[in-house]
Amino acid sequence: MLPYQTLEEAASALGRNLTFAETLWFNYSASKSDYVLYLHNILFLFVIFSVVPLPLVFAEVLRWAGLDRYKIQPKVRLPFSDMLKCYKDVMRMFILVVGPLQLVSYPSVQIIGIRTGLPLPSGWEMLCQLLVYFLVEDYTNYWIHRFLHNKWGYEKIHRVHHEYTAPIGFAAPYAHWAEILILGIPSFLGPAMVPGHMVTFWSWIALRQVEAIETHSGYDFPWTPTKYIPFYGGAEYHDYHHYVGGQSQSNFASVFTYCDFIYGTDKGFRYQKKILKKLKEESNAVQNGGSYNNSTVDLKSD
Numbered sequence: 240m241l242p243y244q245t246l247e248e249a250a251s252a253l254g255r256n257l258t259f260a261e262t263l264w265f266n267y268s269a270s271k272s273d274y275v276l277y278l279h280n281i282l283f284l285f286v287i288f289s290v291v292p293l294p295l296v297f298a299e300v301l302r303w304a305g306l307d308r309y310k311i312q313p314k315v316r317l318p319f320s321d322m323l324k325c326y327k328d329v330m331r332m333f334i335l336v337v338g339p340l341q342l343v344s345y346p347s348v349q350i351i352g353i354r355t356g357l358p359l360p361s362g363w364e365m366l367c368q369l370l371v372y373f374l375v376e377d378y379t380n381y382w383i384h385r386f387l388h389n390k391w392g393y394e395k396i397h398r399v400h401h402e403y404t405a406p407i408g409f410a411a412p413y414a415h416w417a418e419i420l421i422l423g424i425p426s427f428l429g430p431a432m433v434p435g436h437m438v439t440f441w442s443w444i445a446l447r448q449v450e451a452i453e454t455h456s457g458y459d460f461p462w463t464p465t466k467y468i469p470f471y472g473g474a475e476y477h478d479y480h481h482y483v484g485g486q487s488q489s490n491f492a493s494v495f496t497y498c499d500f501i502y503g504t505d506k507g508f509r510y511q512k513k514i515l516k517k518l519k520e521e522s523n524a525v526q527n528g529g530s531y532n533n534s535t536v537d538l539k540s541d
Contacts, residue, residue, distance in 0.1 A: 241269045241356055249357055261359050264438070273355045274345050276437050280444050281333075281341050287448045288329060292408025295456050296322055299407065309458045311478045315405035325409045336416045340423065347427070352434040360436045372429030372443045373494055379425035381498040384491040387418065393485055396421075403455075406481045411451040425493075450494060455481075470495040479508045 243249040249265055250256050257265060268276060298306045300319050307313065360368070387397035399415040412419070426447060430440055453465065454477040465471050472492055480490040489507035492498045499505035 240272050241265060243269065243357075253358055257357070258359070261357055264359055265357070268355060273349075273437075276355050277345050277348055277353075278341060279441060281338055283441060283445050284337065284448060285330075285333065287445060288333075288409070288412060288452070289326075291449055291452050292411075292456075295408040295452075295458065298458065306458065306460075309460050311457055311459050311475055312405040312482065317405075317407060322407060322409055325403075325407065325413055329409060329412050332412070332414075332416060332419060336419055340420070347431075348440075351431045353430060353437055353440050354434075355437045360439055365435070365439050365442065368429075368433050368435045368439050369443055369446065371433045373447075375429035375432060376425040376447065377492055377494040378498060379428055380422060380493040381491050381502075383421060383425065384493070385504070387421075388485075388487065388491070398485060401481060401484055404481050404484055406455040406457055406478060408452045408456050411448070411455040454493075470497050472496050476508065479511065483507065 241249070243252060243265070246257060246262065246265060249261075296319070297303075299317060299322065302316075386392050393401075396415045396417050400410075400413060400418060403410040403413065414422075426444075430443065450465075453463065454472060454474050456474045457478060459473065459475040459478075463473070465473055472490070472495060476490055476496060480487050483489065487507070489504055490499055491504055496505065499508075
């Protein structure tokens with residue numbers, strides 16, 4: 240809760256007039272406790288996972304010709320009933336696990352020092368902090384994900400998430416309750432290392448979930464803005480991990496590709512890309528009147 244009763248008091252304390260964004264923040268948050276502001280994350284998660292995947296659902300069910308060619312595994316089609324079941328399972332997990340965790344985790348936010356007051360962070364400050372959050376989460380998530388692919392971790396916990404060998408947007412948070420708790424650590428570690436404003440924290444939670452939906456979408460759209468982010472994995476990159484399944488020792492990273500490259504866990508994916516490129520070139524050669532020797536390859540190489 241802000242320690243100011245009026246905009247004039249806030250401006251006097253800052254020694255300047257409030258910006259438009261700060262005025263909006265004052266009007267919205269002045270009468271709300273920090274705990275209530277923190278709990279907005281529950282609402283954001285519910286809305287994001289309910290709304291953002293909907294265009295992908297329509298594309299899957301209606302099989303729009305313009306989008307169908309971008310489906311990564313075109314032979315796999317989930318009926319609407321299966322997608323609805325996935326959504327219900329995810330919402331049940333939110334109610335039973337994620338929601339209660341949010342309700343009791345506020346003291347940790349107080350300890351690390353996420354603030355709600357004025358001034359608001361600048362755009363550059365938010366951008367730099369969000370970059371740190373993504374990098375920290377990506378690195379720690381990589382190693383936890385690798386651990387979950389050992390025999391015990393996969394059979395006891397991670398196999399639930401891999402029930403979808405051709406992932407859909409609703410399946411991004413579809414996982415064993417223990418995995419949801421474990422992977423909450425990387426998501427919180429960045430803000431703990433570089434604490435910022437509650438607005439930055441909201442942005443981090445929202446962007447991370449939108450990114451997870453995009454990488455589980457099952458569609459590789461050429462116009463997605465994330466194509467311009469250096470070392471970004473994307474839907475095609477993570478789809479391969481699900482396609483290979485339990486035997487996969489490739490593409491563990493959640494957001495970027497540098498960890499897989501550094502530690503040599505992207506070899507299967509790169510091999511597949513190389514073979515598919517070769518087959519495409521040979522197919523084009525045949526269509527143009529050339530000739531080639533048929534090859535049989537295993538695209539599920541690690």
